[in-house]
Amino acid sequence: MTHAASAAAHHTSLGLDSRKMAFWAFIGSECLLFTSLISTYLVYKGKSVVGPYPHEILNIPFTSVSTFDLLMSSLMMVLALAAVQRGDMRWGKIWLFSTALLGLVFLGGQVIEFTEFVHKGLTLQTNLFGCTFFVLTGTHGAHVTVGVLWLLTLWVRALQGKLTQANAMTVEITGLYWHFVDVVWIVIFTVVYLIQ
Amino acid sequence: MNEHSQNEHSHPTADVYLRVAAVLVILTVLEVGVFYVPVFHPVLVPVLLVLSGAKFTLVVMFYMHLKADSRVFTFLFGAPLLLAAVVMVALLFLLLGALTLRGAAGAG
Numbered sequence: 028m029t030h031a032a033s034a035a036a037h038h039t040s041l042g043l044d045s046r047k048m049a050f051w052a053f054i055g056s057e058c059l060l061f062t063s064l065i066s067t068y069l070v071y072k073g074k075s076v077v078g079p080y081p082h083e084i085l086n087i088p089f090t091s092v093s094t095f096d097l098l099m100s101s102l103m104m105v106l107a108l109a110a111v112q113r114g115d116m117r118w119g120k121i122w123l124f125s126t127a128l129l130g131l132v133f134l135g136g137q138v139i140e141f142t143e144f145v146h147k148g149l150t151l152q153t154n155l156f157g158c159t160f161f162v163l164t165g166t167h168g169a170h171v172t173v174g175v176l177w178l179l180t181l182w183v184r185a186l187q188g189k190l191t192q193a194n195a196m197t198v199e200i201t202g203l204y205w206h207f208v209d210v211v212w213i214v215i216f217t218v219v220y221l222i223q
Numbered sequence: 224m225n226e227h228s229q230n231e232h233s234h235p236t237a238d239v240y241l242r243v244a245a246v247l248v249i250l251t252v253l254e255v256g257v258f259y260v261p262v263f264h265p266v267l268v269p270v271l272l273v274l275s276g277a278k279f280t281l282v283v284m285f286y287m288h289l290k291a292d293s294r295v296f297t298f299l300f301g302a303p304l305l306l307a308a309v310v311m312v313a314l315l316f317l318l319l320g321a322l323t324l325r326g327a328a329g330a331g
Contacts, residue, residue, distance in 0.1 A: 043293055051296045055303030062307035069311075070318045091255045098251065102244040105286050109237050199288075206286045210279050217275035221258050222268055 037196070050200050054207050057170075061211050064166060065218060068159040075154035079147055081223045086140065093136040094216050100129035101209045104202045114192040120185045123198075126205065127178035130171055137168045160219065167215060170208050177201055235285055243285045250278050 039045045107122030141161070144150075149157045181201055184190040190197070235243075254274045257263045263270060284290040289297050 041293070041295060043295060048295065048299065051299035055299050058300070058303045058307045059310075062311050066311045066314045069315060087255065087258060091251065094251055095248065098244065098247050101247075101282060101286050102240060105235075105240045106237060109234070109240070112234070203287055206282055209286075210282050213275055213278045213282070217254065217271050221254060221271050 044196055046196065046200055047203075050203055054203060057207060057211075061163075061166070061214075064159075064163045065214065068163050068219060071155040071159050075156045077154050079144075079149045079153070079156075081156055081160075081219075084144055084147055084149055085220055085223065086143075087220060089136065089140065090216065090220050093133055093140075094212065096129050096133050096136070097209050097212050100126050100133070101206050103129060104205045108195070108198050108202050111190070111192060111198045112195045116185060116191065119190075119198070120182060123178055123182045123185060127175050127182060130175040130178065130205075134168060134171055134175065137164065137171075141165075163219065164215065167208070167211055170211070174201075174205050174208050177204065234288055234291060239285065243281055247278055247281060250274050250281075 037045050039048060041048075103122050103126040107119055107126060110116070110119040110122055144157075149160075151158050151161050178201065181190055181198065254271060257267065257270050257274070283300070289300065
């Protein structure tokens with residue numbers, strides 16, 4: 028199937044790709060999910076009656092590196108899309124794998140951070156900060172995990188020759204998910220880590 | 224030319240993606256810098272919110288292609304985002320206001 032034929036097969040009456048349209052609606056619903064979690068964090072901010080408190084435990088330099096890592100993964104993702112759209116599958120595979128790898132590095136950082144917090148006495152049950160912090164960042168981490176699995180699946184399909192220029196829309200939709208995860212982290216980094 | 228092909232052709236080039244990434248890194252460095260410089264502490268929250276908002280907008284406009292894509296996608300993303308923002312502000316007013324009033328009543 029050619030690219031044009033593939034695209035035409037999924038068009039809505041508006042002339043837009045139905046998968047992309049559905050995915051934007053899904054992202055809209057995800058906005059509401061994360062807003063509810065961020066709101067809960069903000070409402071209970073500063074209401075913990077026992078420590079550890081945010082200023083005692085949050086490691087800004089470490090999280091800044093994680094933030095940089097996730098921003099760079101978004102760059103890799105758009106470069107992967109650009110490569111697939113122009114039919115350069117060699118670079119498409121490289122950038123897709125790089126995106127997944129940076130996603131894994133971010134997840135590794137989150138595992139280290141959570142482990143350190145637990146060792147310092149902060150768990151889901153410790154106080155309101157622990158409860159809202161772990162639920163918010165844990166939900167984000169779960170989304171990153173799904174994104175990494177999705178990216179690795181695409182990468183394997185590209186290695187098998189099953190992902191071609193005709194599937195550029197699939198890569199674009201994966202990119203939308205990945206960038207959404209990135210923008211959520213941009214908000215979390217500011218609201219949770221920097222505004223203490 | 225249909226809308227689909229128009230959208231594809233209007234996607235930014237790799238050069239634009241790299242420039243956006245450079246701006247995102249600079250904004251992140253500024254965010255962390257502002258956090259550590261005591262002079263900025265009185266205006267820390269608004270400055271951080273503006274920097275964060277700029278990063279959010281850049282990613283959505285250029286990496287998620289909303290700047291060039293159909294307005295329908297902007298609506299599908301923007302409408303729930305607006306609703307979410309309104310709900311968040313309402314919740315903060317409602318619950319933080321209630322907690323503050325309860326605290327004031329307790330103190331009085």
